[in-house]
Amino acid sequence: MNEKIIALRRELHKYPEVSNREYQTTDRIVNFVNEYKPDEVIRLGDKGVLFVFQGAEQGKTVMFRCELDALPIQEILEHEYTSVNEGVSHVCGHDGHMAIVAGLAQKISNDRPKKGRVVLLFQPAEEVEQGACDVLENVNFKNNEPDYLFALHNIPGLKKHKIVLKKGSFASGSKGMTVQLTGKTSHAAEPQDGISPADAISQIIKKLHVLKADKKLFSDFILLTIIHIQLGEISFGTSPGYAEMRITLRAFENEDLRLLTSLCEKIVKEIASSEKLACEISYTEVFPATMNNNCCVDIVEQAARQNGLNVEHIKTPYKWSEDFGYYTEKFNACYFGLGAGTEQPQLHNPDFNFPDDIIETGVNLFYSIYKSTLQ
Structure with a gap:
């Protein structure tokens, strides 16, 4: 277990901010990722941010996206990192998603791309649909558009570490x-x-x-x-x-x-x-439907197999919606699920708390995707 990444996740959990108010969250992420010396830190307005790890040779761009925002829900659990912001909490797991992408930065810093580049996208305002639209309209994003784009969401009710995939409509x-x-x-x-x-x-x-x-x-x-x-x-x-x-x-x-x-x-x-x-x-x-690209789904499945992870191809899309659908309309992309545990409280419940022991699984999977797409 990467204690530094877990500490980051818990810090983000303790200080949650709702959509379009993620100023301190972004500052915490920038301070953390800057330690790993990305080649560029590109602001998307006053909250969103891109971190670029550039290879020496020109090549493909692979992007990994996570969400910055929390929900206007009062947390009911008590632990040393319980939310200190009244009526606001990370009960969807975006704190864990951020920790995974920050952990990927940590890992890439020791194995930078030789060809192409990796871009890490920390996006605000996912919960209210506006965030992806604002990112796509931002000129700094348009100058860094990906060839491949990947994101995950933790899925309560499924065995920990299981990877959930679907070609076509996912959500x-x-x-x-x-x-x-x-x-x-x-x-x-x-x-x-x-x-x-x-x-x-x-x-x-x-x-x-x-x-x-x-x-x-x-x-x-x-x-x-x-x-x-x-x-x-x-x-x-x-x-x-x-x-x-x-x-x-x-x-x-x-x-x-x-x-x-x-x-x-x-x-x-x-x-x-x-x-x-x-x-x-x-x-x-x-929210448009999240439509996965078949090739990108295959890339995720191959990476999951390399990591010895159990993979499930679901037949029916999820009924919930995600603003990642705006990206899948434009780019080769895959949105997939990461099992958060059969006993895990459901998303948006006031007793939800992201399980730290699946962070490393997410980091390693994203890292394998990075390596396979920039070969």
Whole structure:
């Protein structure tokens, strides 16, 4: 076990920062990785950062990405490195992912590339979808685009050190849909004088449930989840004139997500029109499906076998989403899972704590990928 890397992971765990506030986290990473003398340290705005290890000869660029941000969740575990930031914690394991990529820097510093280069990407704001988009638009990233890009996520519920792979769609695309319906408020005793969105809400829910159940329309799994409805005010004398609905749309395939979005919009707009309501639709937290490149999956599998790791090829993508999907739209990339233990609490649970004993597995696997891609 690399005690220095474990100490870094625990320090990051103790001082978590939410998306777009990862200033101290980035400073800690820069201070740590600078000890291993990367050839370049390239800032991506005021939080993201690239570390470049450059070979003497021109060649391919292989990039490894991890996430900087924590979640707005209060940790319930007590240990010597429990989060000191009230209501914020690394209960998704990004502290462990950062430690793995920092450990890779440590390892590469003693075995620098002779040809090509390795780029380590520490990305902010993964949890809110914005981070990958900002990175891709940054000119400093555009000047360092990879030929191959790899990232991992710890997977609770799977045996420690197991590697989970899938060609094609690995994780769902998703988006948050907000529907605003505006009618006319009236006295509750004279509802005919107003235009209430209540009936429209009822119709929309029914039609969306029918759509969700129609499997013939889509090539693979889709899901829509109504997560929030606000109708009028808490006033028994008032018939409401305004409502909001929030719906999460999800699909394994990007084409299905586009179709689902279009059909949902059609349902909402037609019902709003029939009920004489003004309608506005907007989207947030948009994640494309994470689509793995077959060649990159093969590279990860070969590296896993070299390290004596158990490999599982899953048949069904994960339902959760990841902004790594934005990278897979542009680059040859692979996103894969690293088993975190069968008894490990699930991601985003307040009792989650990244298992230190899988850090070395992640470091060694990334190192083998580096060696095989820059031969």
